[in-house]
Amino acid sequence: MTHSDKSGKQILSYASFCLGNLGHSAFYGVMSTYFIIFITSSMFSGLNQSVADKLIGLITGLMVVIRIAELVIDPILGNIVDNTKTRWGKFKPWILIGTLVSAALLLVLFTGIFGLAQKSWILFAILFVLIYISFDVFYSLSDVSYWGMVPALSEDSHARGIYTSLGAFSGTIGWNGLTIIVVPLVTAVTYAVTGKHEEGAPGWLAFAAVISALAIVCALIVCFGTKEKHNIIRNSAKQKTTLRQVFGAIFHNDQILWPSLAYLLYSLAYVITNGVLFYMYKFVIGKPNDFWVVGVIATIIGFCISPMFPILNKYIPRKWLFIAGQTCMVLAYVLFIFGRDNVFLMDLGLVLLNINFAQLVTVLTLTDAIEYGQLKNGQRNEAVVLAVRPMIDKFTGAVSNALVGYVAIAAGMTGSATAADMTAHDISTFNMMALYIPLTLAVLSIVVFLTKVTLSEKKHAEVVEELKDQLAEGKIEKNESNTQVRPQDQTIYAPADGKLMKMAEVIDEDGKPFPGKGFAIKPDSGNIYAPFDGVVRFTFGTKHAFEIVSNNGLQVVVHVGLGTVNLRGEGFETYYDDGQKVKKGDLLLEFDRDLALKNGYQDTVVTFYTQPGRIVKSSEIEPGKIVEHGEKVLDVQFK
Incomplete structure (x- = not known):
């Protein structure tokens, strides 16, 4: 779109x-x-x-x-x-x-x-x-x-x-x-x-x-x-x-x-x-x-x-x-x-x-x-x-x-x-x-x-950020019926250009580790891309994060920057509409990294699972590795 x-x-x-x-x-x-x-x-x-x-x-x-x-x-x-x-x-x-x-x-x-x-x-x-x-x-x-x-x-x-x-x-x-x-x-x-x-x-x-x-x-x-929008925060209640x-x-x-x-x-x-x-x-x-x-x-x-x-x-x-x-x-x-x-x-x-x-x-x-x-x-x-x-x-x-x-x-x-x-x-x-x-x-x-x-x-x-943290930790995970016979496999690709980071390395604006399971990228640019084929379910009103669901059913949130919720959408530009189907590597969002850094916020891009309890196993990432958007980061198996 x-x-x-x-x-x-x-x-x-x-x-x-x-x-x-x-x-x-x-x-x-x-x-x-x-x-x-x-x-x-x-x-x-x-x-x-x-x-x-x-x-x-x-x-x-x-x-x-x-x-x-x-x-x-x-x-x-x-x-x-x-x-x-x-x-x-x-x-x-x-x-x-x-x-x-x-x-x-x-x-x-x-x-x-x-x-x-x-x-x-x-x-x-x-x-x-x-x-x-x-x-x-x-x-x-x-x-x-x-x-x-x-x-x-x-x-x-x-x-x-x-x-x-x-x-x-x-x-x-x-x-x-x-x-x-x-x-x-x-x-x-x-x-x-x-x-x-x-x-x-x-x-x-x-x-x-x-x-x-x-x-x-x-x-x-x-x-x-x-x-009317149906998003992860509304549906989790x-x-x-x-x-x-x-x-x-x-x-x-x-x-x-x-x-x-x-x-x-x-x-x-x-x-x-x-x-x-x-x-x-x-x-x-x-x-x-x-x-x-x-x-x-x-x-x-x-x-x-x-x-x-x-x-x-x-x-x-x-x-x-x-x-x-x-x-x-x-x-x-x-x-x-x-x-x-x-x-x-x-x-x-x-x-x-x-x-x-x-x-x-x-x-x-x-x-x-x-x-x-x-x-x-x-x-x-x-x-x-x-x-x-x-x-x-x-x-x-x-x-x-x-x-x-x-x-x-x-x-x-x-x-x-x-x-x-x-x-x-x-x-x-x-x-x-x-x-x-x-x-x-x-x-x-x-x-x-x-x-x-x-x-x-x-x-x-x-x-809103605290609700996001609870989602990342699985505290308000949706109780959806699981009709799948066996676990599904999903490959996740880099949503940005930059250096890979483990979740444990991500420290938020309050000096606390970022909660949940997933990975992060220290970006080289402000462009954010689709990490797999799927549907963008919803975007936080402040545009600093969006939920995307793969065609296999894996649900993740791509969170752009730390503390950037306080920019209230300034410096963010989206190129999709909620509910839109996207392909791996599609440009979804641009954000002004300089504006975020100037205001004392971080530009780290975090990708985390909104239903961590469904993750069966995940391959390891290579911390410090330089990746380009669309490059494979890890494989995950989920229920």
């Missing part, structure tokens, strides 16, 4: 994952923010106001209860995804099924369950609970699977950062695009159907239909445009997990709990504020037609911030990007509190509110916590771990819905009320819920992340 072909596939994967979140995030915005606005403004139009207020309170209360219950349900859904095995992988089926079903159920909810409340509010409440739970479960399966794909697409923190940044980038467009189109679309459709210039039920149903269709199209794009192990994977991993708490505090603040911004513009400022500015500013900032994240993260650790974003959020609340009458200060506050890296940093930290947890307990719970963030999002969305419902009722912001109807008490209630409480939460998130989150990019690279 040429370099351009490989780059084209990578770009397609990035683009498909990116577009997937465009519709997914817009769909979440409808369910978490605009559904409650539809409930408070249009779902119960025509009913007595006191009855409508009671139904609004009942529904918002039910939504909170359901979301809290799902704090237990979501990890179970993640476990279902983790234990799924299909020819399309374990994520794509649930992305598509979850999106299709939840989209259909959302449309039913936006019909007011076909106006059932007008006939029987008791039956309406019962059906609402059943439909909403089903809707939320299928949406969760889609959400968990979408973000759960990230560690299956790459092992490298930087590449994962690109995927996550692109997802967040399109998510910003999807979420904030709603703010731009919601009032014009809902009003226009309502006028076309009823002749009234208002946000009525027909318009809300059309709005939900448009976003549901977008979500389905985007789900199809991510399913067809991405490819325990594949089946019990419910007890599911919750253990979360509660026994401190680098899941602390980032999750910091994100919970951020998410509560952000979602609460976004949930009431429409009410701020309509009832507090008295300019509902200016609400589109919120979406425009957020979209513009999203265009700038999300693509910048992987660039900034090359020079600034994730922790400090999180702190910087939260500091901007705190300053935004200060401007909202003291500059509400100044258009410039309000717009500046909206800019600062959206300069935030919290979701990106949290997803990446939780993604890296998968290997961290695998190293600690041997379980690789990808979807389970990444179910935590959407679980938090749904919980905070429920809190936001409850708060919006409370504020709407307590401040008289329901039905046909206007800004002129607001009292000083109403405004005070709004300020407390919409500004002062979120400000406190934003400050607390900074404290938690700063003091408790320790899983940095460098720490993750160390974890």
Whole structure:
């Protein structure tokens, strides 16, 4: 495979994952923010106001209860995804099924369950609970699977950062695009159907239909445009997990709990504020037609911030990007509190509110916590771990819905009320819920992340290397069934030009002998070649090592340099794609030896067996012998 072909596939994967979140995030915005606005403004139009207020309170209360219950349900859904095995992988089926079903159920909810409340509010409440739970479960399966794909697409923190940044980038467009189109679309459709210039039920149903269709199209794009990788680290983990192990994977991993708490505090603040911004513009400022500015500013900032994240993260650790974003959020609340009458200060506050890296940093930290947890307990719970963030999002969305419902009722912001109807008490209630409480939460998130989150990019690279060492030592050797009648023979050829070394001569960057069985070469150049005919199974995300399996079934890892994992892919160039068949002597990789040596790392090329327990016998190498790539090094016999 040429370099351009490989780059084209990578770009397609990035683009498909990116577009997937465009519709997914817009769909979440409808369910978490605009559904409650539809409930408070249009779902119960025509009913007595006191009855409508009671139904609004009942529904918002039910939504909170359901979301809290799902704090237990979501990890179970993640476990279902983790234990799924299909020819399309374990994520794509649930992305598509979850999106299709939840989209259909959302449309039913936006019909007011076909106006059932007008006939029987008791039956309406019962059906609402059943439909909403089903809707939320299928949406969760889609959400968990979408973000759960990230560690299956790459092992490298930087590449994962690109995927996550692109997802967040399109998510910003999807979420904030709603703010731009919601009032014009809902009003226009309502006028076309009823002749009234208002946000009525027909318009809300059309709005939900448009976003549901977008979500389905985007789900199809991510399913067809991405490819799940199966590699030695993923396959070496325990594949089946019990419910007890599911919750253990979360509660026994401190680098899941602390980032999750910091994100919970951020998410509560952000979602609460976004949930009431429409009410701020309509009832507090008295300019509902200016609400589109919120979406425009957020979209513009999203265009700038999300693509910048992987660039900034090359020079600034994730922790400090999180702190910087939260500091901007705190300053935004200060401007909202003291500059509400100044258009410039309000717009500046909206800019600062959206300069935030919290979701990106949290997803990446939780993604890296998968290997961290695998190293600690041997379980690789990808979807389970990444179910935590959407679980938090749904919980905070429920809190936001409850708060919006409370504020709407307590401040008289329901039905046909206007800004002129607001009292000083109403405004005070709004300020407390919409500004002062979120400000406190934003400050607390900074404290938690700063003091408790320790899983940095460098720490993750160390974890991956330790997993590699365990593979070399056979500590996490895969238990595959052996159907072979007799041992197989395999000749291994030199993957590089240089001087042969015994494994005992290889000392890593920490002064320790390199673990495992195999051989090493002190190279004369940076070219790495295939040591036999076979298939390249996977490449470490940092490109410093790759697994290759011979046509006879021998599995080895070619590890280029010692300590080079810390280069995070810089100076490495591959000329193959994972899963590609190669011939002995094919050029697979080039690495910048001078860059490695300049940074204090070694350029030694190590070839080791990933299943040392299967090796029956091996011929001896000749230490100190100068070899050229493609020259025979040894014969090995394995089971």
